[in-house]
Amino acid sequence: MAAVLVRCVQNFAPRAESDASGRARAAGQRAMVWLRALGDRPDLLLETLLVLTGALPESTAALRELAVEWQSRVVEHLRQQQDGSIAQRVILATSLNNFANRLSEAGQRTEALENAQKSTALYSQLTQANPDAFLPDLARSLNNLANRLSDLGQREEALPIARKSAQLYVTLxxxxxxAFEQKAINTLLTWLSLRHAISREEAVALLKQNPQAQFHALFNDGDSDEPSPSDKPSPQ
Incomplete structure (x- = not known):
């Protein structure tokens, strides 16, 4: 039901402004009303709210405000219901990470950073207790945290976090x-982009130019995170 309504809102929203008859606008508005009514039910269980929130696309213009609102409610519910169990902490950590992404998508970058930090802190605790189970989640949350810091122009703070995320993903x-090769490449490119203050495309060129050197730099504790001229991509 939720997935159908989400598709209706998305399908009609882009056309609503230019539709002379207004039928597309009306259809999109009706779908939004039904979708919101579904999520605003007073007897709605947390499990159902989680399903509804999960049905919303990660990147959505038409549903951006609703995504932030629902994810905020999920986080608040989880905080109130925390019993200290690992299962509850995992759900909260994941929801905080998702909330950070929703906030970032909505342009609320400071709030996004705060929630990314909380998610990473929780996953760090979980990983210390059970590395095999939670290392991938920690790597993901670190990558998200690095991106949120970068969004706010905090490159120096983002750099070591992006590096740690890439190290974890390469190890995995x-x-x-x-399961993890593409994520390892993506996070390595994020780290290279931050390290050398270059674009994603330039980071790809740098990695292709000398992949062994970049992997060595990633794991070399004595290596500086400052750009070196020899590492810059050569002009094509």
Whole structure:
């Protein structure tokens, strides 16, 4: 039901402004009213709210405000229901990470950073207790935190966090390449972009130019995170 309403809102919203008859606008508005009514029910269970929130696309213009509102409610519910169990802490950490992404999508960058920090702190605690279970989640939350810091222009703070995320993903990719290889590459490119203050495309060129050197730099504790001229991509 929720997924159908979400598709209706998305399908009609872009056309609503230019539709002379107004039928598309009306259809989109009706779908939004029904969708909001579904999520605003006073007897709505947290489990159902989680499903509804999960049905919203990660990147959505038509549903951006609703996504932030619902994810905020999820986080608040989880905080009130915390019993200290690992299961509850995992759900809260994941929801905080998702909330950070929703806030970032809505342009609320400071609030997004705060929630990304809370998510990473929780995953750090969980990983210390059970590394095998939570290392991938920690890597993901670190990458999100680095991106949120970068969004606010805090490159120096983002750099070591992006590096740690890439290190974790590369380690995981060595164990399970099918699951983590692409994520390892993506986070490595994020770190290279921050390290050298270059674009994503330039980071790709740099990695292709000398992949061994970049992997060595990633894991070399004595390596500086400052750009070096020799590492810059050569002009094409």
């Amino acid at each position: 990719a060595n164990q399970l390449p099918e």
